Amino acid sequence: MYDYAIVWEWLSFAVRWLHVITAIAWIGSSFYFIALDLGLVKRDHLPEGAYGEEWQVHGGGFYHIQKYLVAPAEMPEHLTWFKWESYATWLSGFALLCIVYYGGADLFLIDRQVLDVSAPAAIALSLASLALGWVLYDLLCKSPIGKNTWGLMVLLYAVLVAMAWGYTQLFTGRAAFLHLGAFTATIMSANVFFIIIPNQKIVVADLIAGRTPDPKYGAIAKQRSLHNNYLTLPVIFFMLSNHYPLAFATEFNWIIAALVFLMGVTIRHWFNTTHARKGRPTWTWLATAILFVLIIWLSTAPKMLTGETAEATPPAIFQKFAANGHFPAAKDVVLSRCSMCHAAEPVWEGLLFAPKDVRLEDDAAIAAHAREIYLQAGRSHAMPPGNVTGMTAEERRLIAAWFESTVAEGS
Numbered sequence: 001m002y003d004y005a006i007v008w009e010w011l012s013f014a015v016r017w018l019h020v021i022t023a024i025a026w027i028g029s030s031f032y033f034i035a036l037d038l039g040l041v042k043r044d045h046l047p048e049g050a051y052g053e054e055w056q057v058h059g060g061g062f063y064h065i066q067k068y069l070v071a072p073a074e075m076p077e078h079l080t081w082f083k084w085e086s087y088a089t090w091l092s093g094f095a096l097l098c099i100v101y102y103g104g105a106d107l108f109l110i111d112r113q114v115l116d117v118s119a120p121a122a123i124a125l126s127l128a129s130l131a132l133g134w135v136l137y138d139l140l141c142k143s144p145i146g147k148n149t150w151g152l153m154v155l156l157y158a159v160l161v162a163m164a165w166g167y168t169q170l171f172t173g174r175a176a177f178l179h180l181g182a183f184t185a186t187i188m189s190a191n192v193f194f195i196i197i198p199n200q201k202i203v204v205a206d207l208i209a210g211r212t213p214d215p216k217y218g219a220i221a222k223q224r225s226l227h228n229n230y231l232t233l234p235v236i237f238f239m240l241s242n243h244y245p246l247a248f249a250t251e252f253n254w255i256i257a258a259l260v261f262l263m264g265v266t267i268r269h270w271f272n273t274t275h276a277r278k279g280r281p282t283w284t285w286l287a288t289a290i291l292f293v294l295i296i297w298l299s300t301a302p303k304m305l306t307g308e309t310a311e312a313t314p315p316a317i318f319q320k321f322a323a324n325g326h327f328p329a330a331k332d333v334v335l336s337r338c339s340m341c342h343a344a345e346p347v348w349e350g351l352l353f354a355p356k357d358v359r360l361e362d363d364a365a366i367a368a369h370a371r372e373i374y375l376q377a378g379r380s381h382a383m384p385p386g387n388v389t390g391m392t393a394e395e396r397r398l399i400a401a402w403f404e405s406t407v408a409e410g411s
Helices: 003-038 084-102 105-109 119-142 149-168 173-209 215-243 253-275 283-299 316-323 327-337 363-368 370-378 393-410
Strands: 050-058 061-068
Touching: 003 061, 003 084, 003 215, 003 253, 003 370, 003 393, 084 105, 084 119, 084 173, 105 119, 105 173, 119 149, 119 173, 149 173, 149 215, 149 253, 173 215, 173 253, 215 253, 253 283, 316 327, 316 363, 316 393, 327 363, 327 370, 327 393, 363 370, 370 393
Parallel strands: none
Antiparallel strands: 050 061
16 A cells, blocks of 8 residues: 555656646747747738748758738648647646645645535545636626726736735645646646637638638637636746745745746846847846845844734644554654754755755654655665765665555555
């Protein structure tokens, strides 16, 4: 039965790898087409209906690209669709969400000091929030305010900040940031699936039927693409944030998230302006640096500003790991080899905060992280890093025996 933990870990790794591959494909093509679109030049010799052209050089050859704002006069023989990159990224990301956060809800999703709910209830809240995000966003886009692109983006920013705060009231800090990224990515991918591609298919159908395509479909798709453009970089930040507890596990994490969205705007503004050949607004990098310094300050702000919450009673599964007969020996190993770093106040030189905010100073915490300890220090030598504390082979066997015997007892 304990081999299940190893298989599950490899499954998580495989799906994470797939997610990264598909995300690179989606974000790469998105960035390329945004740069291409902004760099188009209108010239007199262009064919009828062509909006602009661009000459590019890459890989030892030259490329001549023309864009039709609505559609060409007739359907081309071969047409490449860019959609599966988006779909595969969302599907693999959702699969990873299920494996890591739904499969390990008691450890990664639920913080009983924040909201004491069952795993099914927490998962239901997660799913509902993702669906709600798209419905609310789509309604805003189709409302009268949707005709004002920048006004809509300001309102969307307010929604995202509200969700950042809301998620921190439901889940662990790690899960809150991950869900904020998933919430945003769901909007982006749904834009492609429900709006951009269907609108393009309407235009293609009109061409095939010999009808003149309505330009409104292209305008709607372009507005959604603009939103995706400015949301991409914050999504990447939130997906990477689970490695950095100073981002997700501090008192003002939702404010940090709000500032991350602003940094995404300032960085993309520089690239968009540059690609459009409208200058190089270097002020955006200064603004980004100021925002980032503010984030650093917020991550280390005194805890007296917000106060501390009381410890919650650990779930029964954690109590089971603490009651196992091998636990005293395993606990001694963890306390002697791990707790100098994984503590509220690490004593290891250079560490101000516990890595990934994992603190292994008491029975409940050690039992709560049993699976991680087993994989990182029992079945592998990942921890301690470089074995700086000198964990012996016998100590690793004690950790493995503790976890494996507990799992065996419960099977």
